[in-house]
Amino acid sequence: MKKPIFSLCLLQFSSQLLGVMPAKSLPPPEDIPEEVLRTEIITEARSPIDGKQLTAAEYAQLQNALQTRPAATSQVNPKLRELVFLLRVRRLLRTFGVPTPK
Structure with missing residues (x-):
């Protein structure tokens, strides 16, 4: 009769010595497994514009729109475009050590 109790105590001691804790690393039973979450169909989304919640149909319409x-094409003043070009040329010349007028 003492033999099973001794082996049980020995098993508990050896598991504590090795750091093995039985079933404490399992997730709680109310957690949904990741495999199930991966197969769920998402029916809600958020707008990329203002963050409001949208239905799947509204989100698809917004993405399509x-x-x-x-694309927004902005018209830049030709004088400003020329000035930016000249500033870029001036920066390029400075990298080669060419003196530029001020």
């Missing part, structure tokens, strides 16, 4: 609208 954002992709089909023409």
Whole structure:
């Protein structure tokens, strides 16, 4: 009769000595497994513009509208464009050590 109790105590002591803790590293039972979460269909989304919650249909419409609208082309004043070009040329000349007028 004392033999099973001794082996049980020995098992508990050896598990404590080795640092093995039985079943304490398992997640709580109410957690949803990652495999299940990966298969869920997302039915809500957030707007990339203002962060409001959208339904899946509203999100698809917004994405379609954002992709089909023409890109914003800004018209730059020709004098400003020329000034930026000259400043870039001046910076390029300075890298080669060419003196530039001020």
